[in-house]
Amino acid sequence: MAFVCSVPTLCRTILSSLLLLFAAGIFVPSAPAADTLTIYSGRSERLIKPVLDAFTAKTGIQIELLSSGTTELVNRLKAEGDRTSADLFITNDAGSLELARGAGLLHPLNMREIERAIPAQFRAPDNAWVGLSGRFWIVVYNNTMVKPDQIKSLLDLADPKWKDKIAIPNSGSEYLQAGVSVIRSTYGDEKTRQFLQGLKTNADNQVYQKSSQIVDAVAKGQVALGIVNHYYVYRHLAAQPGAPIAVVMPDQQEGGMGAIMNVAGVGVIKSTKRLDSAKLLVEFLVAQAGQKLFADLDKEYPLHQDVKADPALVERKSFRAALVPLSKLAELREPTITLIEQVGLR
Amino acid sequence: MNTSRHQLVSPLQLVALATAGIILLPLGYVTAQALSADPAVWSRLWATRIPELLFNTVSLAGSVSVITLVLGVSTAWLVTRVEFPARRLWEGALVLPLAMPTYVLAYVYSYLLGFGGPVEHLWQLVAGPQARIFSPHSYWGATLVMALDTFPFVYLLSRSALLSMNVSFEEVARASGVSRLSTLWRVTLPLMRPSIAAGVALVILYVVSDFGAVSLLRYQTLTYAVFQQMTGRSDNTAASILSLLLVALALIFLITERWFRQRSRFYQTTGRYRAPQRRQYGWLGTAAVTGYLGLIIGTAFALPTLLLIQWSLSPEAQATLDSRFFGFVWNSGILAACAATGGVLIGLPLAYLASRRPTVLNLSCLQAAYAGYVLPGPVAALAVLVLFTKLAPVFYGSVLILIVAYVIHFLPAGLQSLEPALQHMSPNLEEVARTLGLGMRDTWRRVTLPLIRNGFVVAWVLIFLQTMKELPATLLLRPVGFDTLAIRVWMEASEEYYQLAAPSALLIVFLSLPALALLVSKDWRAA
Numbered sequence: 001m002a003f004v005c006s007v008p009t010l011c012r013t014i015l016s017s018l019l020l021l022f023a024a025g026i027f028v029p030s031a032p033a034a035d036t037l038t039i040y041s042g043r044s045e046r047l048i049k050p051v052l053d054a055f056t057a058k059t060g061i062q063i064e065l066l067s068s069g070t071t072e073l074v075n076r077l078k079a080e081g082d083r084t085s086a087d088l089f090i091t092n093d094a095g096s097l098e099l100a101r102g103a104g105l106l107h108p109l110n111m112r113e114i115e116r117a118i119p120a121q122f123r124a125p126d127n128a129w130v131g132l133s134g135r136f137w138i139v140v141y142n143n144t145m146v147k148p149d150q151i152k153s154l155l156d157l158a159d160p161k162w163k164d165k166i167a168i169p170n171s172g173s174e175y176l177q178a179g180v181s182v183i184r185s186t187y188g189d190e191k192t193r194q195f196l197q198g199l200k201t202n203a204d205n206q207v208y209q210k211s212s213q214i215v216d217a218v219a220k221g222q223v224a225l226g227i228v229n230h231y232y233v234y235r236h237l238a239a240q241p242g243a244p245i246a247v248v249m250p251d252q253q254e255g256g257m258g259a260i261m262n263v264a265g266v267g268v269i270k271s272t273k274r275l276d277s278a279k280l281l282v283e284f285l286v287a288q289a290g291q292k293l294f295a296d297l298d299k300e301y302p303l304h305q306d307v308k309a310d311p312a313l314v315e316r317k318s319f320r321a322a323l324v325p326l327s328k329l330a331e332l333r334e335p336t337i338t339l340i341e342q343v344g345l346r
Numbered sequence: 347m348n349t350s351r352h353q354l355v356s357p358l359q360l361v362a363l364a365t366a367g368i369i370l371l372p373l374g375y376v377t378a379q380a381l382s383a384d385p386a387v388w389s390r391l392w393a394t395r396i397p398e399l400l401f402n403t404v405s406l407a408g409s410v411s412v413i414t415l416v417l418g419v420s421t422a423w424l425v426t427r428v429e430f431p432a433r434r435l436w437e438g439a440l441v442l443p444l445a446m447p448t449y450v451l452a453y454v455y456s457y458l459l460g461f462g463g464p465v466e467h468l469w470q471l472v473a474g475p476q477a478r479i480f481s482p483h484s485y486w487g488a489t490l491v492m493a494l495d496t497f498p499f500v501y502l503l504s505r506s507a508l509l510s511m512n513v514s515f516e517e518v519a520r521a522s523g524v525s526r527l528s529t530l531w532r533v534t535l536p537l538m539r540p541s542i543a544a545g546v547a548l549v550i551l552y553v554v555s556d557f558g559a560v561s562l563l564r565y566q567t568l569t570y571a572v573f574q575q576m577t578g579r580s581d582n583t584a585a586s587i588l589s590l591l592l593v594a595l596a597l598i599f600l601i602t603e604r605w606f607r608q609r610s611r612f613y614q615t616t617g618r619y620r621a622p623q624r625r626q627y628g629w630l631g632t633a634a635v636t637g638y639l640g641l642i643i644g645t646a647f648a649l650p651t652l653l654l655i656q657w658s659l660s661p662e663a664q665a666t667l668d669s670r671f672f673g674f675v676w677n678s679g680i681l682a683a684c685a686a687t688g689g690v691l692i693g694l695p696l697a698y699l700a701s702r703r704p705t706v707l708n709l710s711c712l713q714a715a716y717a718g719y720v721l722p723g724p725v726a727a728l729a730v731l732v733l734f735t736k737l738a739p740v741f742y743g744s745v746l747i748l749i750v751a752y753v754i755h756f757l758p759a760g761l762q763s764l765e766p767a768l769q770h771m772s773p774n775l776e777e778v779a780r781t782l783g784l785g786m787r788d789t790w791r792r793v794t795l796p797l798i799r800n801g802f803v804v805a806w807v808l809i810f811l812q813t814m815k816e817l818p819a820t821l822l823l824r825p826v827g828f829d830t831l832a833i834r835v836w837m838e839a840s841e842e843y844y845q846l847a848a849p850s851a852l853l854i855v856f857l858s859l860p861a862l863a864l865l866v867s868k869d870w871r872a873a
Contacts, residue, residue, distance in 0.1 A: 038826050040826075044841070045837070046841075064826050064827050065826075066824075066825075066826045066827070067837070068577075068821070069577040069578070071577060071578055071579065071580060072576065072577040072578075072822070074580065075580060076742075076743065079731075079735050079739065079742050079743075080739075080742050080743045081739070083739070083740060083742070083743070084743065085743065085825075085826055086826070099580075170574070171578070172574050172577060172578030173578075205483065205484065205564070207564065208564070209561070209564065209840055210840060210841050210842075212841050212842070213841065213842060216842060217461065220461050220462045221461075221462075222461040222462075337579070338390075341390060341394050341395070342390070342393075342394060343394075344394040344395070344398075346566060
């Protein structure tokens with residue numbers, strides 16, 4: 001205190017301004033007003049905000065959104081524990097949701113609305129997380145550079161003839177990790193390693209942080225092929241209908257593994273103090289209206305049986321999905337990351 | 347009097363010690379975590395990532411330092427040794443690139459040089475429709491952006507060396523019949539060597555710790571890898587190991603810079619000082635000089651700024667200028683103000699003690715505060731994160747943790763101006779005030795504070811601006827609802843929504859300009 005008294009003017013002004021800030025409560029995680037939900041979102045803001053805005057318009061409940069990396073947010077939720085200000089967690093990857101559930105971060109939900117709307121294979125057994133929309137790993141190609149019959153399977157992409165012609169997502173992205181997990185559990189570690197090594201050589205420095213950039217690079221002809229989730233292609237086509245890009249749904253050949261599927265989903269945070277509002281949001285997202293928004297805005301496959309996907313998309317019934325259950329993605333994650341690092345993907 | 351002095355000092359000492367502790371503790375934690383990591387993790391990283399990352403980081407630093415050396419020294423020589431129209435204007439304009447955060451320049455260039463971008467179109471007019479230019483998302487792209495952004499460091503140091511150099515040496519050489527070029531090579535440049543080396547070391551320190559440009563240009567360096575590890579993995583072990591390497595690398599360059607800076611103080615202008623003679627060039631020479639300087643400033647500042655203005659005026663960008671945008675401005679402002687206030691408050695006792703009672707303890711506390719120089723943004727974030735989860739998890743996800751990271755990171759910038767301000771003020775002044783009967787409080791209020799006010803203000807402004815531009819720590823630690831301008835630029839730019847990123851980027855550049863004036867007049871090293 002002697003220090004404080006000995007430099008009075010300076011410290012008094014500054015301390016009082018600091019105290020003001022304290023009073024404003026910005027130094028401790030603030031508890032937002034009762035009619036505001038805080039969402040940690042691993043989905044890019046562009047893809048989720050319109051849906052949440054529709055919810056706010058309908059119910060008057062405001063949304064506070066923190067958009068960041070999925071794994072980063074799981075780390076953050078773990079570290080924050082019960083003190084977190086988050087009420088819900090929305091992300092792109094069932095594996096991450098399952099990991100969050102395993103860490104006890106999510107609140108089981110017993111809601112008829114969920115069970116009626118979303119088939120059981122797309123949610124956790126206790127509904128601690130619920131899938132909202134389906135997405136598939138596809139190969140996007142520039143149709144001035146590649147013929148569709150040149151690619152049958154994802155594994156074809158490791159062929160040396162595609163050297164410097166292919167763009168891939170960076171190894172930190174959860175969807176790449178989930179995809180590699182599916183390939184591993186289908187073909188085993190050794191074959192997967194060979195595939196990744198070929199992919200690494202072929203892509204060289206065409207490793208992208210964002211899927212939209214991959215589609216962009218293919219459309220511009222910078223590369224011939226790319227691996228992305230399907231909806232980035234259709235979003236690009238919706239914005240630029242003339243773009244010379246098309247989609248191969250891979251691994252549909254006789255005995256092939258089927259397309260790699262993942263879901264975007266939502267979970268309610270265990271420590272939430274706004275459980276009722278949070279449930280309202282989940283209900284909104286799984287209901288027909290909410291599912292239609294995902295289908296129309298984001299070009300994903302709605303999981304609600306009665307909601308149709310965008311007609312521009314490949315008809316869902318026309319192709320097979322790989323047989324690895326979504327909830328297994330969590331346990332497959334760690335060894336997959338190790339394999340990816342051993343291969344040295346960026 | 348003794349008792350009151352004692353009263354003043356010991357709490358101050360405690361504050362200083364606590365500060366040094368707060369700064370060193372996170373670094374210690376990260377080091378401990380890295381060293382106690384499973385050897386398997388170390389060997390896996392050695393086998394897969396470390397050689398590539400070290401090579402990329404060091405080779406980027408190498409090429410950037412060569413280019414900044416050429417650009418910085420040549421421009422400094424031109425403005426100090428040649429007379430041409432609007433020379434003073436050019437002299438000032440050459441520091442403008444410092445107002446441009448690296449991530450802004452990187453995103454502008456990933457558009458300009460990008461596949462199918464304007465530069466490639468121009469090139470195709472010349473070289474045929476199939477011609478390609480080098481991709482900005484590469485070693486050369488990162489080199490170009492970093493060099494354009496950092497050459498003013500070398501420029502400023504070389505310029506002051508050239509201005510303070512005793513011209514007699516050069517005159518003697520010329521009088522003895524040595525040619526102009528040979529004088530430059532054999533006399534002028536060797537005399538400038540320490541300043542140039544200090545400038546280049548500073549550039550390297552900057553390159554090694556940059557996150558914004560390398561992440562947007564997808565060039566893998568250690569700093570970028572630390573960020574990727576932190577966001578992509580569920581444990582921080584690998585991130586700590588890479589951080590430790592990064593800190594060691596940065597430390598080497600920091601020590602180099604200091605060593606050369608010490609040496610550059612040794613030669614004084616003994617005897618009479620005269621301003622160097624400026625040669626008048628003919629119209630051809632003038633045109634060449636103006637063209638050269640125009641090209642540099644055009645590519646490093648003018649063109650990017652014009653592009654940002656054009657994008658900001660586009661309808662897409664205008665549509666984002668809603669209340670949400672002003673929320674981001676407010677967030678940037680409030681965070682930067684808190685960090686600046688915190689930094690100055692913490693820096694003052696450290697600098698005060700080190701200059702008034704330069705004991706070993708006090709001086710080491712001050713040196714500890716300079717640790718921020720070797721803690722690149724992601725590492726500072728990691729360190730603070732590890733510390734808080736261990737010691738005070740209640741603050742995780744709050745503004746406090748972010749501000750602590752800022753203060754640790756930017757305290758050196760503040761100390762750079764607080765320290766000289768206190769050193770230049772003789773303690774006699776305070777003592778006189780005391781003997782004339784002024785109390786402790788009044789002495790501070792009426793003597794010390796008014797005298798150090800300028801240094802204080804400069805320190806505050808510097809930390810404020812650094813914080814406003816800061817990217818990686820903010821990305822990793824921001825609480826809910828605390829997106830800043832820098833975050834918006836990065837989020838939009840990383841998905842190549844150039845127009846949408848422009849208003850935030852432009853605002854950051856404009857807000858940095860007044861501070862640049864301060865920097866150039868006072869303490870530009872901290873930029």
